[in-house]
Amino acid sequence: MITVENLSKRYGSTTAVSDVSFTVQPGSITGFLGPxxxxxxxxxxxxxxxTPPTSGTATISGKRYADLPNPGRVVGVMLDAAAQHPGRTGRETLALNASVLGVPKSRADEMLEAVGLSGAAKRRVGQYSLGMRQRLGIASALLGDPAALILDEPANGMDPEGIRWMRGLLQDFAARGGTVILSSHLLGEVQATVDRLVVIGGGRIVANGSLDELLAGSGTLVRGLDPIALNQALTAAGLSLEPLQDGALRVDATAEQVGRAAAAAGQILLELRESDSAGLEELFFQLTTPTAVAA
Ligand SMILES: Nc1ncnc2c1ncn2[C@@H]1O[C@H](COP(=O)(O)OP(=O)(O)OP(=O)(O)O)[C@@H](O)[C@H]1O
Known part of the structure; x- marks a missing residue:
């Protein structure tokens, strides 16, 4: 389990992180989202x-990272995949990390295989694409067979196939009881991967819950042939709504209520469904605006 309690970090007059608390439970993948x-x-x-906190504590399996005797055996970390030594091959990178961790060198080849880099094992990391470096970073994080993974923007530079691959790998890891936190500034990138979300804006936690909880209450998405007339009809019916950027409306009501109100006003609908990604996108936008942060 990963536990963050009242964590704050100030750089001079800048407060980068302010009183942040959350937990990441075993068997789950938590998306750490924010602009x-x-x-x-x-x-x-x-x-x-x-980075030393200004105040607060953060623990992994009950211990501060610095107090873990062999941290790589407890938690796999990938913070900056682009920072790997460009002159080493993929295999050399992992073999070196394996010896630091005290795991057999054979583990390096196993992990190269696991992340689909066997064919590139003898190429220098400097020639790897960013997506390949992310794969290598994940392989490195997995070397010590840790119970937890901490990944900063792991989908960055990955193509859709790579993101799908990573999703499968992380979901298998969590299904075996692993604890995963991964950050992203793009909701769409992680929405299908994570089961919980911690959303941060302006250094503060602005939402924390299961994906289902955060999706619930995001209402109904409706799109009409005449968006302005539909907006007026639904508003006149007493429904509260907000226009989305693409002409659709997000309505705080069930699909049936919206459908009935639209039908009563003779409005032709092109789309009517429970608001999912659009609603979450909107939620994310609202939660990370300065007004929401100040609230
Ligand atoms: N070493 C530092 N010195 C001064 N300010 C810093 C330092 N590191 C981060 N900050 C500031 O702290 C705030 C949070 O930065 P941080 O990198 O944690 O954000 P982030 O959510 O990871 O963003 P990104 O997705 O751009 O990496 C920013 O205002 C940043 O400028």
Whole structure:
């Protein structure tokens, strides 16, 4: 389990992270979401002992990272895949990490295989694409067979196939009881992978819950042939709504209520469904606006 309690970090007059608390349970994948500059990397760096907190504590399996005797055997970390030594081959990178961790060198080849890099094992990392470096970073994080994974923007630079592959790998890891936290500034990138979300904006946690909880209450998405007339009809029927950027409306009501109100006003609908990604997108947007952060 990963536990973050009242964690804060100030740089001079800048508060990067302010009183952040959350837990990540075994058997789950938590998405740590927020726009650029929200405080994700700083939080993950404090969690992994790279940045000392100004106040608060962060523990993995009950211990601060710095107090873990062989941290790589407890938690696999990938914070900056692009930072790997460009002159080493993939195999050399993992073999070196394996010896630091005290695991057999054969584990390096196993992990290269597991992340689909066997064919590139003898190529220098400098020639790897960013997506390949992310795969290598994940292989490195998995070397010590840890119970937890902490990954900063692991989908960055990965193509859709790579993201699908990573999703399968992380879901298998969690299904075996592993604990995973991964950060992203793009909801769509992680929505199908995670089962919980911790959303950070302006250094503060603005939402924390299961994906289902956060999706519930996001209402109904409706799109009409005449969006303005549909908006007026639903508003006149007493439904509260907000227009989305693409002309659809997100309505705080069930699909049946929306359908009935539209039918009563003779409006032609092109789309009517429970609001999922669009609703979450909107939620994410709202939660990370400065007003929401200040609230
Ligand atoms: N070493 C530092 N010195 C001063 N300010 C910093 C330092 N590291 C981070 N910050 C500031 O702290 C805030 C949070 O940054 P952080 O990198 O944690 O955000 P992030 O959510 O990871 O964003 P990104 O997705 O862009 O990496 C930003 O305002 C950033 O400028």
């Amino acid at each position: 650029n500059g929200a405080g994700k990397s700083t939080t993950l760096r404090m969690l992994t002992g790279l």
